[in-house]
Amino acid sequence: MTSKRHEEVGLTDAQVVDMYYYMLLARKIDERQWLLNRAGKVPFVISCQGQEAAQVGAAFALQPNKDFLCPYYRDLGLVLVFGQTARDCMLSAFAKAEDPNSGGRQMPGHFGGKKFNILTGSSPVTTQVPHAVGVALAGRMRQEDLVVYTSFGEGSSNQGDFHEGANFAGVHKLPVIFFCQNNKYAISVPLKKQLACESVADRAIGYGFPGYSVDGNDPIEVYRVMKEAVERARNGEGPTLIEAVMYRLVPHSSDDDDRVYRTREEVEEAKKKDPLIVFAAYLRDIGLLDEEKEKELLARVQQEVDEATEYAEQAPYPTPESTLTHVYGE
Amino acid sequence: MAVISYIDAITMAMREEMRRDSNVFVLGEDVGVRGGVFRATVGLIDEFGEARVIDTPLAESAIVGVGIGAAAYGMRPIAEIQFADFIMPAVNQIVSEAAKMRYRSNNDWTCPITIRAPYGGGVHGALYHSQSVEAMFTNVPGLKVVAPSTPYDAKGLLKAAIRDEDPVLFFEHKRCYRLIKGEVPETDYTVPIGKADVKREGSDITVISYGLALHFCLQAAEKLAQEGISAHVLDLRTLYPLDKEAIAEAASKTGKVLIVHEDNKEGGVGGEVAAIIAEKCLFDLDAPIKRLCGPDVPAMPYSPPMEKFFMLNPDKVYEAMKELAHF
Numbered sequence: 001m002t003s004k005r006h007e008e009v010g011l012t013d014a015q016v017v018d019m020y021y022y023m024l025l026a027r028k029i030d031e032r033q034w035l036l037n038r039a040g041k042v043p044f045v046i047s048c049q050g051q052e053a054a055q056v057g058a059a060f061a062l063q064p065n066k067d068f069l070c071p072y073y074r075d076l077g078l079v080l081v082f083g084q085t086a087r088d089c090m091l092s093a094f095a096k097a098e099d100p101n102s103g104g105r106q107m108p109g110h111f112g113g114k115k116f117n118i119l120t121g122s123s124p125v126t127t128q129v130p131h132a133v134g135v136a137l138a139g140r141m142r143q144e145d146l147v148v149y150t151s152f153g154e155g156s157s158n159q160g161d162f163h164e165g166a167n168f169a170g171v172h173k174l175p176v177i178f179f180c181q182n183n184k185y186a187i188s189v190p191l192k193k194q195l196a197c198e199s200v201a202d203r204a205i206g207y208g209f210p211g212y213s214v215d216g217n218d219p220i221e222v223y224r225v226m227k228e229a230v231e232r233a234r235n236g237e238g239p240t241l242i243e244a245v246m247y248r249l250v251p252h253s254s255d256d257d258d259r260v261y262r263t264r265e266e267v268e269e270a271k272k273k274d275p276l277i278v279f280a281a282y283l284r285d286i287g288l289l290d291e292e293k294e295k296e297l298l299a300r301v302q303q304e305v306d307e308a309t310e311y312a313e314q315a316p317y318p319t320p321e322s323t324l325t326h327v328y329g330e
Numbered sequence: 331m332a333v334i335s336y337i338d339a340i341t342m343a344m345r346e347e348m349r350r351d352s353n354v355f356v357l358g359e360d361v362g363v364r365g366g367v368f369r370a371t372v373g374l375i376d377e378f379g380e381a382r383v384i385d386t387p388l389a390e391s392a393i394v395g396v397g398i399g400a401a402a403y404g405m406r407p408i409a410e411i412q413f414a415d416f417i418m419p420a421v422n423q424i425v426s427e428a429a430k431m432r433y434r435s436n437n438d439w440t441c442p443i444t445i446r447a448p449y450g451g452g453v454h455g456a457l458y459h460s461q462s463v464e465a466m467f468t469n470v471p472g473l474k475v476v477a478p479s480t481p482y483d484a485k486g487l488l489k490a491a492i493r494d495e496d497p498v499l500f501f502e503h504k505r506c507y508r509l510i511k512g513e514v515p516e517t518d519y520t521v522p523i524g525k526a527d528v529k530r531e532g533s534d535i536t537v538i539s540y541g542l543a544l545h546f547c548l549q550a551a552e553k554l555a556q557e558g559i560s561a562h563v564l565d566l567r568t569l570y571p572l573d574k575e576a577i578a579e580a581a582s583k584t585g586k587v588l589i590v591h592e593d594n595k596e597g598g599v600g601g602e603v604a605a606i607i608a609e610k611c612l613f614d615l616d617a618p619i620k621r622l623c624g625p626d627v628p629a630m631p632y633s634p635p636m637e638k639f640f641m642l643n644p645d646k647v648y649e650a651m652k653e654l655a656h657f
Binding site for chain 2: 068070099100101102103104105106110112113114119120122123124127129130131132133134135136137138139141160161164165167168171325326327328329
């Protein structure tokens with residue numbers, strides 16, 4: 001039997017099984033959205049597949065209802081831990097009025113919601129990074145114990161807003177965690193054409209705070225590094241940059257065809273390290289998961305996704321005239 | 331009532347709002363110890379401390395972007411862009427983020443940020459310290475664009491901007507800073523955003539303007555009055571959304587309209603003002619709508635004769651008004 005690595009980082013048995021549940025839920029919501037897209041029922045999907053371990057591992061190190069998220073479009077696993085449900089995600093996919101992110105105004109993956117402590121996001125990449133710094137600044141001004149998580153891809157770490165935001169947070173020692181999900185591709189452009197440095201984590205030194213690179217397929221490792229970063233932030237020691245390295249298992253979006261820029265062999269190789277497979281194997285090795293338990297979990301997740309899909313499909317659209325509302329405050 | 335300068339009215343507005351509401355804070359380049367390169371924030375750091383008067387790193391997108399995050403959280407940031415010419419790196423944050431936050435979140439999140447930016451020329455500022463960039467932002471629903479011309483309006487509109495629930499871009503004509511003085515109450519008052527103001531009543535021609543050029547219009551109107559021509563002068567004050575009723579009313583009053591602004595002519599605010607008049611009251615007009623604006627060149631040059639050529643002045647406005655009156 002493998003050692004219980006999760007206990008060494010302070011996670012209980014119940015917590016790691018819960019982590020697996022959230023990873024599975026994110027994966028199954030995502031897979032269902034692709035099916036719905038291919039069936040012509042939803043116009044667009046952008047995926048978290050391959051990144052669930054990093055997202056859920058990171059989310060477990062934060063405190064929902066207290067800490068803040070300025071996520072990016074792949075962060076499905078993260079927002080589920082912060083309280084969004086399968087139904088919420090499906091309402092967004094179907095662009096229905098009840099979608100808590102935007103009332104059907106934005107494409108899926110544009111997460112937001114005051115009740116979840118998730119700041120509304122947009123499509124221009126990395127604009128959320130300075131926002132996270134601003135939330136942290138405001139939290140400090142009001143003397144609130146608040147850590148802000150913001151995420152982005154490795155390609156987006158080239159954007160000015162990443163550098164401007166990181167520098168600002170470094171100067172003011174603000175409690176922000178810059179969480180880069182390095183999935184090796186910025187749509188079609190591979191890492192080597194995006195960065196000349198070894199790792200995105202290397203960029204932290206320029207801003208005077210630590211940067212760590214971590215195996216993004218291992219939620220326990222991500223949790224460990226995140227937890228340290230959260231503690232540093234809460235202790236007033238400033239920001240941390242974390243690069244979680246993983247692989248984007250599917251095309252950039254439902255409108256992309258990845259066969260033109262990467263080989264099937266490369267994708268198949270990456271699938272062997274699929275975080276869901278690897279983490280399930282770990283849980284089986286230490287006796288927290290068996291065939292029966294796994295079946296039960298899968299059935300529970302499938303039911304949630306089924307119910308969410310059905311509900312969202314039936315739910316009403318926003319009225320056409322509501323296009324004109326909420327430009328300014330009333 | 332004290333007579334103070336345009337810039338002192340702006341400082342007064344910020345100081346009063348910071349005293350009134352602990353959520354109000356200032357951030358920008360050189361706004362703290364230096365008190366701003368134009369001295370608009372002078373004294374604020376002494377009264378409110380460096381936690382609320384923040385000298386930021388030199389990076390405009392972060393000045394606005396960090397302000398947006400704080401505003402969404404519930405603060406009332408006043409972000410200063412040192413010169414409007416340097417606002418460009420922050421345009422993504424202003425247009426894609428601040429302006430759309432309420433709409434895209436279905437009214438869940440708001441962004442009550444005020445972004446102050448000195449604009450305009452006549453100060454030997456050359457291409458990159460003289461521009462009028464307002465037209466770039468007057469096609470962005472979700473954003474409000476304000477450009478006061480008098481100290482009274484500057485104070486009242488800035489206080490209204492800070493209290494507004496939506497993002498406000500607050501353009502201050504830098505030539506007005508010390509040139510323009512006026513009576514400003516020390517009491518608390520606001521001037522409503524979205525309302526134009528008749529600065530001079532008249533009956534022969536209507537002149538519509540804002541900012542420094544508004545003062546040239548008033549001076550020219552004074553001279554024309556001595557010649558028996560009566561000019562009606564409307565100060566737009568808010569450039570987006572425009573006060574359409576006031577524009578139509580002012581145009582209909584005389585039937586002859588001249589629009590005056592320092593910004594380039596083509597694509598400037600004047601074109602929209604003309605379109606509003608054409609839509610609402612074309613048949614009240616007795617002459618074609620005229621525009622007197624900066625020329626369509628990239629920006630005003632440094633060399634004095636070139637700068638003078640670009641800039642409007644009371645004489646140029648006088649000529650244009652007289653010509654229209656005699657149409």
